[in-house]
Amino acid sequence: MKIKKGLFLTVLLAIVLVLQACNSSSDEAGTSESKGNATNYPERQIEVVVGFGAGGGSDNFARAVTKELQDILGVNINVVNMEGAAGIPSADYVARKPADGYTIWSMTSNHPVNIASGAEPNDMSVFKSIGRVQHDTMTLQVKADGKFKDIDDLIAQAKSNPGKISVGGTGAKGFDELVLAQFEEATGTDFNYVSFDGSGEMTAALLGGHIDVIAEEPGPSIAQLEEGSIKMLIAFTDTKMEGFEDVPISTDLGIDVLDGQNRGFMVHKDTPDEIVEVLEKALEEAKDRPDYKEYEKASFLHLRNGWLGSEDYDAELEKQIETYKKILEEN
């Protein structure tokens, strides 16, 4: 009996000790400086953290780039999806990891939006960008045989039924919602925004007729766009889109909504400059590789030149945050 209890207590004690270890190691993680040798970087597996679900636009992006980076850097790269809350938990996770370049955050425009809205505590003082790879085009899409003929029809119907037409977007208080707010402001309309966790469920909801419009890039719904069950009403850009020349663009309507999803990579601010340079160079090479170019084209991501290096993108992000703050204040 005595031994029985003793054994049981030993196991319990072991658990407590492991817990203790978990605790202390995670405390250190956030503050510790890089211990790795920057010149030999990378020596082991790198983790790329995506703040959105597998299969969506941001995830496909991360995987397409990672595939090339893996080859260029010569180490295995593991893509981890940490979906939810517009990417905030994923940012937090990366911020707590050691600043050694082995944890890379695959970020999107939701990051500056979250900072502007005050939802993101890990602001520009916590991350440093490696570079921006994509500048996507936001569009509004509807069912081809649905109730909206064209963009003028949508605006007219929205004006006569304010707040009644539902527009799906991914994430709450995120980039999609903010572009919609800019569109509402520019056209004097009011829509009902419905947030989804991922583009798959959202596209299904549009096809099933449960929501009226989706705010989405061309890539995730390309199968339906090509087949003809979904049509694009407007693309928020200033140059006609290849393959979608008939689709009106912002300048046709005389509105100044050009914002497109940015996709890039960031690391902890304290990451040594040499490591950021290695990554920036690898990233610049990756985006020009044939396989990546092919993916970009297949997902209609090649329409705008997205590349900004580390310092340029940091500056651009600061600018974006200011702009978004203004829009959020006005709304």
Added chain:
Amino acid sequence: MIEGLIGGFGNLFVPFNLLILIAGILLGFIGGGIPGISGTMLVIILLPVSYAMDPTAAFLLLTSIYATSVFSGSISAILFRTPGTPEAVATVFDGYPMAQKGEGGKALGVSIFSSATGGVLGTIVLIFLTPLLASFALSFAAPEYFALALMGLTVVASLSAGNLVKGFIGVAFGLFIATIGLDSMTGTPRFTFGSGQLMSGIDFIPVLIGLFAISEVLRQVQKRARKTSNQKVRTELPDLGLMKRISGVIGRSSLLGIFIGILPGIGATTAAMLSYSEAARWSKNPKEFGTGIPEGVAAPESANNAAAMGAMVPLLSLGIPGSATTAILLGAFILHGIQPGPLMFQTQGSLVYTILIGLLFANLLILLIAKPFISVFSKILRVPYAIIGPLIVLFCIIGTFAVRNSIFDVGVMLVFGVIGYFLENAKFPLAPIVLGVVLGPIAESQFVRSMQMSNNDLSIFFTRPISLVLLLLALISVLYPLVKKWINHRKTKHKGDSTIAS
């Protein structure tokens, strides 16, 4: 289509492709059998390998791993109470008690038979009904998802092992765990106490592993199970009588599984959980569930394999993933330059039919390969517990860590191990907690989404026919046991007998 299927056969029996298929099946068996390596994880790991292959071989490999790992997660669930994959968590409920009664071999046999049947049924549906089902899945949106999740939650009465109050406490506890973290609809932190790690929420996998596997190791240690278990596990496929007994459950669970798999965003784990609940709900003897009956193994095992196949329906026909693994498959297709969607059967017909035939074979081969695999696997039972126990803990730690690469999750798992130990000592049923943790997030986010869709008008749940029917079913199933109890009570009063069936 017939031509396509014959072409698929032809492609499959190219020696290299067949070799790849068998390799995929074996990898799926091993990965699923080892706690902590899920099918999703294996597919991710092998993704880069698949880039080097031609699309046919690549997708035969990935999909056969996907199909078989869903089954093999049940082996360690039955033998060690440690679900090898998240999909096998509901198999623990009856599989492990069966093993403890000395019916481990029977439980494994039921699992093999149910998995293969569910998987084959799912594949047949996938082959013949994909376009039809895809459009049916589209009639489901947030309100229906919510109603479905709510219906699942109401089954708590059948899962609480006779103690309704403890069952409700369990579900409420599970739901509470699911609310921790950033609210995915508004970004509001809940119960995070300023901790950044709690912001990401508590993942359900560490909770499940802790509650079942770790708590069991604690219990075995306390029992001082020093000698090796004398139990010899010889897999017995169900005989005709047993087959007859469980065929109804398998049929119903497979259909439910396929259906849930088709819905985008809900995967095989939820399907297994829901079909276990439904099997208990509609059973004549719901009280026997959880005590170690073959129906309790057959239901989740047929459902999760069927759901895994069902999740391929929206992927292949709409380009919309129905689960975590199919989402990764979608990415793999795109990186191979193939766009799944409405045009895929036409543009990539040969590839699609080869994949479908491959899936059919993978599921059939479960029947053939599982037995020898298990006989090797169950040799582990002869190892003294003093060695197996720590190994189980080790695998639990590795597996938990690998889900999100989070050491915090390992802590969560260990805490829930201790919680599970004390809860079971207090005769608390664990199944309701799992129900809450798995279904809570779905119910909550779909509820909020429904409210967004309707401009905060609750009538959205009652004006849509499917949602209304599901909610009524939920209501009936809550009231039914109470009414039955009341009727029985009156009956027994007359007889002067005080036994009350619920």
